[in-house]
Amino acid sequence: MRGDSNRWLELFLLTRVVAALVGSVLVGVTAVSAREVALIGACLAYAAVSCVAFAKVEPLQRSKAAWVADALGGFALIIASETWRSPFYLLAVTALVLPATTLPFRRAIVWGGAFSLVYFVVGVLTTLEANTIESAVRLETVTTRLLTPWLVAVALAYAQRLLDRLGEERERSERLAVQTERQRIAWELHDSAKQRVHAAHLVLTMVRDRVGQREGPLLDQALDQLSAATGDMATSVAELREPLDGRPLEQIVAHRAQELAGATRARIDVNGKAPALPPLVAAHATRIAGEALTNAVRHAGARHIEVRLDGDPDTLRIIVRDDGQGLPDELRPGSNGLRSMRERAATIGGRLDVAAGESGGTVVALEVPLARALQEA
Template identity: 35%
Template sequence: MSGNRVSRGRLADVAFAVAVGVVALTAAAFDADTTTVDYALIAVSSAAPAFHRAGPHAPQAVLAVSTVSGSAYVLHAHPGPAASLPVFAAVLLAARAGHRGYAAGASGVFVASYIPTGPTTHDVVERTALLAGWFLCAVVTGMADRNWQAYLRQTEQRALEAERTREEAALRRAGEERLRIARELHDSLTHSISIVKLQAGVAVHLARKRGEEVPPALLAIQDASSEAMRELRSTLEVLRSDEPTGTPALLVERACAAGLSADLQVTGEAGPLPPTLDRAVYRIVQEALTNAARHAGAAKVQVRLAYEKDGLTVTVTDDGTADPSRPPTPGVGLTGMRERVTALAGTLHAGPRAQGGFEVRARLPLGEAG
């Protein structure tokens, strides 16, 4: 599902670039003085916006390529205002990505390239004012769209947080109810079954002491009460247990079923882990996948479990939209993850990667700490 979203986004970018290029090339075709070099400059300036999602610094690169190519075309061919459409699109996309300073600077450079093209001062002022208004509109529109998208993401995040809070409250109430049932069973059934077992045992002992044959029904009662006591103890242990019911592989499977592109890689010799360590690994993977689903967008997630002689390394990476220049503010999930790792004498790194995306890497030692 996430792969389909990425493909649709790339197709939309290509379609947008093609539409811009068709308009710009059509406008240039009406000018008899347009040369092959001019067409090449228009093509480069129009094609650049198709790559604005290629990486964290792609909007600036697209803006630079489009502005330089467009300005060179203007200085060489002296076209009309329609030639500004590719640069206009690049400015809009850069402002939408949050680079308003670069967008404003590129707008000024491109508008300045039009100044020598007017036959009279009045034409120069009129054309400059027109283009300045267009590019100011592009910057403002891009910023407004960015703010709107941020508002939508914030609203979605609040809805997810509210849903998560409701789920946690429901789980807490369910846990409390399990404990209440466990106490009731312990206080009532355990006592009653113990009395039955005790009386049956005493009756069997007295019968054998007197040399009498023990009635089969009495032996059945003794065996049944012992079995009932064992089953009741097992039930109480289940009711009182708060261990996670699942594995990292199951978490990855659930994430894929929910639409996240994720896979699991296990290296080393996997073996049974101490309960505390096993629970920590489960919670770390669970929280990392939850954060990736919320914040990474249409990204691919890789979960790696590296088993070693003296420890276990849990790594969860994605190729999402995280930017190294804007580290996230640790929330409740990351804080709880760090507390779990610290309690096990481990180390945790959680932050954006230099090549883009986000990484959670926890090193957990085996032994007494685990």
């Protein structure tokens, strides 16, 4: 989770500026000759340039080369000050803030260790000698200075890891809450609303035959609407239980084709790409394509089934073509698959054409104008 990078950048800038000021003051209090002035100048320039560079150029914050260059700048100042107990020591250590919080935990620890090692080399290059060990006070100072960079790196990396975990935990509980809510809505839709609509539909079908000729078509309209409503609810329930989550249509259809592949000898090809779709259109189009595919597998006895998705930002087109036995003269009794496909198509303002293929088989074509669907969504 790199959302905290700004926070760590602030820490970097703050410590870098403070350390530069501390370094300058430490150099200044001992003596002020041309050499000290040059050192202070170099220190402030280094701090200013590094702060501006990291703050303004975002990719640098995650660039290993930039971190190395930054650390080398700090070490160069230590070497220039000609003592391992350099006033610029803290300044150099601040070069650890960004790598320690950006790298994965283990690698951050290694980075800190490497920094300590380089510091030791720099110390040897300047004034760290073997007899240092003989003085307990000096030995303690050396040890502290050697270990501080590593400890800083560990502490920062540990803090970052805790933040990451916290973020993951929060994400998980949010996801869980959304899921629970979806389940609840699905239950309400299915357990109550849908049952009521079924009841109303059933009661109305009973009186259908007793209604006069003038009102009959009206009642049929109402019945169709009620059927479509239960279809909508079924789609919503399925969508709530198994959200499409913005997956592209071709991927879902390909997945369905794979599921069906085991039940048929036909070869199923899914070609093309669907344009971006509003959620309701995507949900219905998915079910229509799935139903057409299932029909082809179940009833057509086809050898080859092709699903073709295409269209432009204004139109979605799906064609399911098989080379099977074609449409039966009379549709199977009790099959409301085709009807529900048409109803779904109408719901999203689309048109569904079912026709015989040029060389046998069946072609199911769906076309949905998207501009209107988008406005209504």
